[in-house]
Amino acid sequence: MTAPTGASTGYRVRRLRRSALWTALPSAGVVALLAYVPYVLERKVTDTLVDFFILLVLATTWNMLAGFAGLVSVGQQAYIGVGAYAVLVLAQQGVNPFAAIPLAALVCAAVSLPVSWLVFRLRGGYFAIGTWVVAEVFALLVIRFESLGGGTGANLPGLDGFDAVLLGAMTYWAALSVAVLTLLGAYLLLRSRTGLALTAVRDNELAARSVGVRVPRAKRMVYLAAAAGAGAAGAVLVITQLNVQPGNVFSVKWSAYMVFVVLIGGVGSLEGPILGAIVFFVLQRALADYGAWYLIVLGAVAVVMAVWVRRGLWGLLERFDVRVFPTGFWLQAPGGDVARPPRDDPPPAPRH
Amino acid sequence: MPVPILLELDRVSKRFGQVVIADDLSLTLEAGSTLGVVGPNGAGKSTLFGMVSGDVAPGSGEVRFAGRSLHRVDAAARCRLGIGRTYQVPRPFVGMTVFENTLVAAQQGGRLHRQAATDRVLDVLSETGLLASANTPAGRLGLLARKRLEVARALATGPKLLLLDEVAGGLTEPEVVELVGIIRAVNARGVAVVWIEHVVRALLSTVDRLICLAGGAVIGDGRPEDVLALPQVRQIYLGSAGSGPGGPEL
Ligand SMILES: Nc1ncnc2c1ncn2[C@@H]1O[C@H](COP(=O)(O)OP(=O)(O)OP(=O)(O)O)[C@@H](O)[C@H]1O
Ligand SMILES: [Mg+2]
Numbered sequence: 001m002t003a004p005t006g007a008s009t010g011y012r013v014r015r016l017r018r019s020a021l022w023t024a025l026p027s028a029g030v031v032a033l034l035a036y037v038p039y040v041l042e043r044k045v046t047d048t049l050v051d052f053f054i055l056l057v058l059a060t061t062w063n064m065l066a067g068f069a070g071l072v073s074v075g076q077q078a079y080i081g082v083g084a085y086a087v088l089v090l091a092q093q094g095v096n097p098f099a100a101i102p103l104a105a106l107v108c109a110a111v112s113l114p115v116s117w118l119v120f121r122l123r124g125g126y127f128a129i130g131t132w133v134v135a136e137v138f139a140l141l142v143i144r145f146e147s148l149g150g151g152t153g154a155n156l157p158g159l160d161g162f163d164a165v166l167l168g169a170m171t172y173w174a175a176l177s178v179a180v181l182t183l184l185g186a187y188l189l190l191r192s193r194t195g196l197a198l199t200a201v202r203d204n205e206l207a208a209r210s211v212g213v214r215v216p217r218a219k220r221m222v223y224l225a226a227a228a229g230a231g232a233a234g235a236v237l238v239i240t241q242l243n244v245q246p247g248n249v250f251s252v253k254w255s256a257y258m259v260f261v262v263l264i265g266g267v268g269s270l271e272g273p274i275l276g277a278i279v280f281f282v283l284q285r286a287l288a289d290y291g292a293w294y295l296i297v298l299g300a301v302a303v304v305m306a307v308w309v310r311r312g313l314w315g316l317l318e319r320f321d322v323r324v325f326p327t328g329f330w331l332q333a334p335g336g337d338v339a340r341p342p343r344d345d346p347p348p349a350p351r352h
Numbered sequence: 353m354p355v356p357i358l359l360e361l362d363r364v365s366k367r368f369g370q371v372v373i374a375d376d377l378s379l380t381l382e383a384g385s386t387l388g389v390v391g392p393n394g395a396g397k398s399t400l401f402g403m404v405s406g407d408v409a410p411g412s413g414e415v416r417f418a419g420r421s422l423h424r425v426d427a428a429a430r431c432r433l434g435i436g437r438t439y440q441v442p443r444p445f446v447g448m449t450v451f452e453n454t455l456v457a458a459q460q461g462g463r464l465h466r467q468a469a470t471d472r473v474l475d476v477l478s479e480t481g482l483l484a485s486a487n488t489p490a491g492r493l494g495l496l497a498r499k500r501l502e503v504a505r506a507l508a509t510g511p512k513l514l515l516l517d518e519v520a521g522g523l524t525e526p527e528v529v530e531l532v533g534i535i536r537a538v539n540a541r542g543v544a545v546v547w548i549e550h551v552v553r554a555l556l557s558t559v560d561r562l563i564c565l566a567g568g569a570v571i572g573d574g575r576p577e578d579v580l581a582l583p584q585v586r587q588i589y590l591g592s593a594g595s596g597p598g599g600p601e602l
Contacts, residue, residue: 199456209406209426210437211431215428268447329449329452
């Protein structure tokens, strides 16, 4: 349909403005440092970091859901719970709990497919409530099974033989691996063809449909991936606690955490939830002694961010063109950069 | 040899509460042709586009494209069939650059991959004069560039039918001339164009056929000069707002 005008001669498209090493090397360095932590720091520190990694995974996946696909779920605890119980059941069958982590993620993705057919019929607030109801229903179903410990839960078998220090370190590495894989997966997804389409959905869903983006398909894919991530987080959670409590794993508090972290850090970017998880985690530790006050302060911070700083802390930094994980495209003209023209007219005034 | 019918509205009706958008409205458009649409504010012109592009479901009646019913075909699938549209109030992907805005259209609507998608984007951006802004985030564009981006994005999907909703509003005379040139070039490649515009002089230099929409009906259809001379068309403009915002800017 478009006339070949030969415009493309000499133009090159780059994925990064700077060298890819600028992202890859520091990231690899941070991961290597984190992987070394159990050799030098005590168990208390690694256990704390495990909680942080769980939070990071949940926030990253929730951000993909709410920040990109526009699916504001408050029911991801459904998959934390299913992931946790999947590990329990597999361990009861003799599977090593660590090996059960990826299986738990797969189980959650499989379970989330039929659930998506149900909840995707709902819009906006109804979708949010619907996902919560699904989580509650899952909890009610699971406690029917005596073999799973009913309402009180059950201990996780299969890890009794391990030395406590080794177990702590292995749990730490498992949590770190899940966090790194989740971030890497989210990064690769956002850099892909589907990721560009998802970013368009983030910015304007109606316009995305009008340029041919198959929005329901993209949303379903994100929903499945986010369920897998939450399932892996739930699996790690069981291994840290060595038991499953239905009231904990299916608790709506997890959704509250995800919302807090993403609102504070910034919705719709990869960096935002990482920053948010760090800030949230520090706040949580600092305020832990003040009991209920900590929830009130966190809630107030989240409300302030939601109302006044729409794109969170990362949104403030982004104004200075900082990017840790570049996902965009950069067009280079034959003679170097294409010119950045001045604005052709004042910013748009609202019409009609 | 008769020119095939590209778009067909068959007895379409639509109302929002008391507001009648279309009342048993029928319309056909030949492949590769041009059609201008005028009508008073709130006549339902943009909503008519919505019913063609899949954003709005008709109350009754049928829309057909290239002989195929669009009933239950969603907006993305319609785009992939060859219906490209712009929005009256631009809807850029604000967090993405101009290049990325156009690329996603070429990849998704145009179903192009890799270099083919890039080539399409470069062609479209140079044609619409946006090449120099390729790396600018769309959120930083002014209104005029946003309107160009609407056109570029629709073109990148490789449409057989291009729906333009008031893309000339607010443009200066030289800019209108440039835009008219772009649209005529697109049409010369065989893309059918339907253009809603209050700036009638832009329409007159582009379209072969004009319809006037009012009260849910087509009250004039034919050569642009003839339609504008019709008493009922003059009546609506003179009666509603003279040459004010509702009337044609002649
Ligand atoms: N989703 C909707 N729900 C209810 N009313 C609507 C909706 N969309 C449009 N309308 C109403 O339908 C009427 C037609 O709107 P539309 O935008 O199609 O008119 P238009 O001919 O494009 O006008 P303009 O020249 O101002 O762009 C208006 O009165 C508008 O308020
Ligand atoms: Mg309109």
